[in-house]
Amino acid sequence: MELFSNLALGFSVALSFHGLLYCFVGVMLGTFIGVLPGVGPLVTISVLLPITYNLEPSSALIMLAGIYYGAQYGGSTTAILVNLPGESSSVVTCLDGHQMARRGRAGPALAIAAIGSFIAGTVSNVVVAAFAPALSAWALNFGSPEYFSIMVLGLVTAAVLSHGSMIKAISMIVLGLILGLSGTDVNSGTYRFTFGLPELTDGIDFVVVAMGMFGLAEIIANIQRPEAREIFSSKVSNLLPSRADMKASAWPIARGTALGSILGILPGTGTTISSFMSYALEKKFSRHPERFGHGAIEGVAGPESANNAAAQTAFIPTLTLGIPHNGTMALMLGALTMFGIAPGPQVMTSHPDLFWGLVASMWIGNLMLLVLNLPMLGLWVKMLAVPYRLLYPAIVILSCVGVYTLSNSSLSVVLLAVFGLVGLVFVKLDFAPAPLLLGFILGPMMEENLRRSMVMSRGDPSIFVTRPMSVAMLLIAAILLASMLIPMIRHKKEEAVASDA
Amino acid sequence: MKTSILGNKDFLGGLLLVAIGAGAAFISRSYPMGTLRQMGPGFMPFSLALLLMGLGLLLALRAPHDGEELEWGGGLRPVLVVLGAVLLFAQVLEPLGLVLSSMILIIASSLAHTPFRLRETLLLSVGLTVGVVLLFAYALEIPFALWPRGL
Amino acid sequence: MLKLKALVLPLLIALAAPAAAQSDYPTKPIRVVLPFPPGGGTDAVARLIGDGMSKRLGQQVLIDNRPGAGGNIASDLVARAAPDGYTLLMGFSTALTVTPGVSPNLTFNVAKDFTPITELAAGQYVLVVHPDVPVKNIDELIAYAKKNPGSLNFGSSGTGSPHHLAAELFMAKTGTKLTHLAYKGASGSTTALLGNEIQLVFGSVTATLPHIQVGKMRPLATSGLKRLPALPDIPTLDESGLKGFDVTTWYGLLAPAGTSQAIVDKLHDTAVAVLNEEKTKETLNSLSLEPIGNTGPEFGALIARETASWAKVINEAGIKLE
Numbered sequence: 001m002e003l004f005s006n007l008a009l010g011f012s013v014a015l016s017f018h019g020l021l022y023c024f025v026g027v028m029l030g031t032f033i034g035v036l037p038g039v040g041p042l043v044t045i046s047v048l049l050p051i052t053y054n055l056e057p058s059s060a061l062i063m064l065a066g067i068y069y070g071a072q073y074g075g076s077t078t079a080i081l082v083n084l085p086g087e088s089s090s091v092v093t094c095l096d097g098h099q100m101a102r103r104g105r106a107g108p109a110l111a112i113a114a115i116g117s118f119i120a121g122t123v124s125n126v127v128v129a130a131f132a133p134a135l136s137a138w139a140l141n142f143g144s145p146e147y148f149s150i151m152v153l154g155l156v157t158a159a160v161l162s163h164g165s166m167i168k169a170i171s172m173i174v175l176g177l178i179l180g181l182s183g184t185d186v187n188s189g190t191y192r193f194t195f196g197l198p199e200l201t202d203g204i205d206f207v208v209v210a211m212g213m214f215g216l217a218e219i220i221a222n223i224q225r226p227e228a229r230e231i232f233s234s235k236v237s238n239l240l241p242s243r244a245d246m247k248a249s250a251w252p253i254a255r256g257t258a259l260g261s262i263l264g265i266l267p268g269t270g271t272t273i274s275s276f277m278s279y280a281l282e283k284k285f286s287r288h289p290e291r292f293g294h295g296a297i298e299g300v301a302g303p304e305s306a307n308n309a310a311a312q313t314a315f316i317p318t319l320t321l322g323i324p325h326n327g328t329m330a331l332m333l334g335a336l337t338m339f340g341i342a343p344g345p346q347v348m349t350s351h352p353d354l355f356w357g358l359v360a361s362m363w364i365g366n367l368m369l370l371v372l373n374l375p376m377l378g379l380w381v382k383m384l385a386v387p388y389r390l391l392y393p394a395i396v397i398l399s400c401v402g403v404y405t406l407s408n409s410s411l412s413v414v415l416l417a418v419f420g421l422v423g424l425v426f427v428k429l430d431f432a433p434a435p436l437l438l439g440f441i442l443g444p445m446m447e448e449n450l451r452r453s454m455v456m457s458r459g460d461p462s463i464f465v466t467r468p469m470s471v472a473m474l475l476i477a478a479i480l481l482a483s484m485l486i487p488m489i490r491h492k493k494e495e496a497v498a499s500d501a
Numbered sequence: 502m503k504t505s506i507l508g509n510k511d512f513l514g515g516l517l518l519v520a521i522g523a524g525a526a527f528i529s530r531s532y533p534m535g536t537l538r539q540m541g542p543g544f545m546p547f548s549l550a551l552l553l554m555g556l557g558l559l560l561a562l563r564a565p566h567d568g569e570e571l572e573w574g575g576g577l578r579p580v581l582v583v584l585g586a587v588l589l590f591a592q593v594l595e596p597l598g599l600v601l602s603s604m605i606l607i608i609a610s611s612l613a614h615t616p617f618r619l620r621e622t623l624l625l626s627v628g629l630t631v632g633v634v635l636l637f638a639y640a641l642e643i644p645f646a647l648w649p650r651g652l
Numbered sequence: 653m654l655k656l657k658a659l660v661l662p663l664l665i666a667l668a669a670p671a672a673a674q675s676d677y678p679t680k681p682i683r684v685v686l687p688f689p690p691g692g693g694t695d696a697v698a699r700l701i702g703d704g705m706s707k708r709l710g711q712q713v714l715i716d717n718r719p720g721a722g723g724n725i726a727s728d729l730v731a732r733a734a735p736d737g738y739t740l741l742m743g744f745s746t747a748l749t750v751t752p753g754v755s756p757n758l759t760f761n762v763a764k765d766f767t768p769i770t771e772l773a774a775g776q777y778v779l780v781v782h783p784d785v786p787v788k789n790i791d792e793l794i795a796y797a798k799k800n801p802g803s804l805n806f807g808s809s810g811t812g813s814p815h816h817l818a819a820e821l822f823m824a825k826t827g828t829k830l831t832h833l834a835y836k837g838a839s840g841s842t843t844a845l846l847g848n849e850i851q852l853v854f855g856s857v858t859a860t861l862p863h864i865q866v867g868k869m870r871p872l873a874t875s876g877l878k879r880l881p882a883l884p885d886i887p888t889l890d891e892s893g894l895k896g897f898d899v900t901t902w903y904g905l906l907a908p909a910g911t912s913q914a915i916v917d918k919l920h921d922t923a924v925a926v927l928n929e930e931k932t933k934e935t936l937n938s939l940s941l942e943p944i945g946n947t948g949p950e951f952g953a954l955i956a957r958e959t960a961s962w963a964k965v966i967n968e969a970g971i972k973l974e
Binding site (some may be wrong): 046047051100140141142143144184186187188189201202233267317320321322324330331334337339340342343344345348407444451452455456458 | 696700703715716718724725738753756802805810811812831832833834835836839842843844846847849858861862863865866867934935938939
């Protein structure tokens with residue numbers, strides 16, 4: 001078996017002293033960076049890049065990858081503890097994870113996130129090892145129309161996210177799409193919604209919107225309700241998930257892993273959508289969907305598994321085609337170029353130690369994250385016992401400085417305050433912010449793919465329903481939409497009948 | 502249940518959406534619309550803005566039936582103080598440098614909480630500022646001015 | 653009231669403080685603004701040269717990625733920056749020679765607002781097609797495109813990007829009609845070509861070479877006047893019958909106008925010294941770029957020359973840029 005000899009090679013690289021050391025350093029740095037609000041792996045990796053030139057290419061890649069997925073892991077911790085989503089995938093974790101924390105169940109929430117991530121990481125790693133070339137070939141079938149359709153599907157699932165009015169959820173998605181379009185139009189170079197501010201020509205950073213609408217708004221709301229602050233310090237039941245928790249999480253973890261492994265392969269789109277879709281899926285499958293948004297452990301287990309699985313399979317196009325997914329991966333490929341290794345389809349054959357060493361180290365890194373973080377649960381939970389009057393200024397200062405460093409611009413800090421206010425107003429009016437964030441991320445990508453599709457079809461919209469994968473996704477979206485609308489209408493009717501009687 | 506429409510969450514929310522949509526439509530009206538085949542930069546924002554206005558209208562119209570009454574709980578002090586502190590930080594960061602502006606932000610945002618404890622807040626601001634400087638300016642090598650310009 | 657005073661007092665002090673005097677340049681980190689997102693060949697070049705310069709200058713050289721608007725965002729930022737040598741532009745050919753000419757409400761003027769320091773490196777594009785397109789050379793491509801007008805899609809990283817202009821120039825010179833699809837960033841069009849969503853692209857050597865080597869892209873010609881060392885069998889477009897077709901790209905260092913000559917000279921000498929290092933040459937070669945390192949005025953003349961020739965191409969070929 002070629003796979004086993006390859007894996008043996010991989011583990012020999014990853015389990016070497018240097019492999020383990022740099023994996024550990026990367027994972028620790030990543031977790032630390034991820035926990036801090038507003039500091040992402042991108043800035044960390046760019047700072048470390050010159051240092052990595054002195055390392056072996058495989059050590060450098062292992063360390064940089066460790067920072068990347070360690071940061072994702074750390075981000076979930078912050079999302080659960082203080083409702084601050086540092087990146088798109090942790091937005092969903094906030095919904096139920098933070099609610100669990102408020103109910104004294106921060107320990108189980110963090111633990112299930114760690115366990116789910118580890119299981120998802122293990123499975124998706126096998127996927128990467130066994131099917132990377134096949135999957136990257138499959139991903140190439142995804143053209144602009146398919147991307148557009150999968151984003152439509154993603155947006156429809158986002159409507160499921162919020163409890164309450166569908167119209168409100170859809171409104172928030174549309175508002176998010178509009179906000180996402182601000183900046184420079186790729187097709188024409190036109191500046192849109194920049195209000196004459198040159199800083200806005202790059203668009204608004206996702207982190208600013210997320211931290212404003214979730215983090216800052218949450219802080220203000222907490223100070224407004226003195227009684228709510230005490231919940232944190234109330235008695236913490238237990239640190240580890242109970243047997244019932246584990247049972248409830250088993251299927252969500254499995255489904256999230258499958259979903260994330262598949263979607264992660266699609267550059268840019270997949271990682272974001274997978275956690276949103278997983279959440280919607282669990283809510284649909286649950287016998288008690290009304291618990292979602294109030295601390296349902298499935299709502300943490302599923303999306304966390306999905307986003308970690310996606311984070312691993314996202315390496316497939318990067319490694320097999322040399323095409324980066326996001327800024328962080330682009331930097332990692334840049335590092336390879338500096339070592340004289342041209343990233344591309346040959347890397348797997350010309351530098352097998354690099355490819356398989358990375359695959360093996362990703363599994364070891366996931367194991368390290370689990371082993372390191374379970375004992376730290378108690379520490380994190382204790383952090384919540386710090387009086388809120390001391391905790392919140394720390395969150396505010398870290399958020400403000402972190403946001404400033406995104407583009408070294410004070411305007412980002414001003415926007416943080418603006419989106420904090422926007423978040424407060426919308427929450428007061430019963431609008432959920434999560435759908436807005438998904439719309440915000442997908443807005444520009446959706447427009448780009450829509451416009452390209454229409455050019456490709458020479459102006460014929462039927463392109464979306466004549467391509468099999470595209471039509472399949474639109475159909476799923478339609479079914480999902482119908483399954484949400486029909487019970488709502490029926491419910492309304494029953495309500496009307498009841499009030500007549 | 503039925504109270505003044507002006508205190509209705511859905512009615513107010515709907516109006517807000519209509520206003521935002523109208524603003525967005527007004528701005529995107531100046532971008533070229535293009536054709537279905539060659540969509541211009543105005544196509545998406547304008548269509549979405551109209552859609553948002555429609556949704557807002559629908560929400561406002563259904564408000565008497567669906568909407569709940571808005572509760573003004575909580576008081577304005579935390580809102581004004583925290584947002585004000587963040588805005589102040591944005592203004593002073595570049596001229597005053599990281600150290601002073603961090604301390605200003607921490608002290609100012611602490612004012613949101615009653616009762617205000619001076620000693621504790623001062624200690625907190627010193628401790629957090631040291632942490633922020635070590636983390637961002639030294640560990641992450643972000644080019645911050647630490648002190649006011651000209652010093 | 654005491655608290656308010658404590659807030660206002662430092663503000664007043666700050667306002668009264670005089671601007672810092674510059675003497676031993678550089679005394680703080682230098683920011684090099686790059687009109688591209690992180691990753692990719694250009695970013696690597698900037699970081700490589702930035703790293704080398706920072707070792708020689710004893711100050712950090714920070715790479716500030718400001719992509720967007722065909723480079724106008726980065727140019728505008730540097731044009732408005734203080735001419736103190738702490739904010740520099742990593743200029744990219746068309747971002748300086750084409751985009752400003754076609755952008756409305758431009759807030760800067762390339763000739764007036766910048767002091768060219770030196771041209772760092774130059775490279776060219778490879779015209780590649782998807783292997784399913786039944787053409788082996790430029791003549792066949794032209795014949796195929798004429799027989800099937802508008803059916804071939806070409807990709808670019810945005811209107812006015814060099815990939816787009818090179819294709820527009822190709823159409824104008826050959827009388828063919830190709831359909832343009834814009835992608836955000838070069839990685840989008842690489843994926844699209846591999847997936848046959850677009851059939852041809854003028855791609856950078858780094859983005860195409862790995863795929864050419866495994867047969868997933870077919871090179872037809874290169875865009876400069878000299879053949880590429882990495883692809884010695886592939887003719888230039890000029891050799892293939894399109895006389896005078898010469899599209900190259902270059903990267904160069906510029907300072908805001910008004911920067912003192914002493915600082916410009918110091919930066920020039922440092923950059924050229926870095927270019928002469930063996931390690932730099934090797935890395936540039938691996939990216940299929942040629943190290944240049946000319947003088948500031950020579951670099952300025954290049955910008956002026958190419959600005960004029962692109963304007964002519966855009967006019968004559970009737971290229972429409974929104």
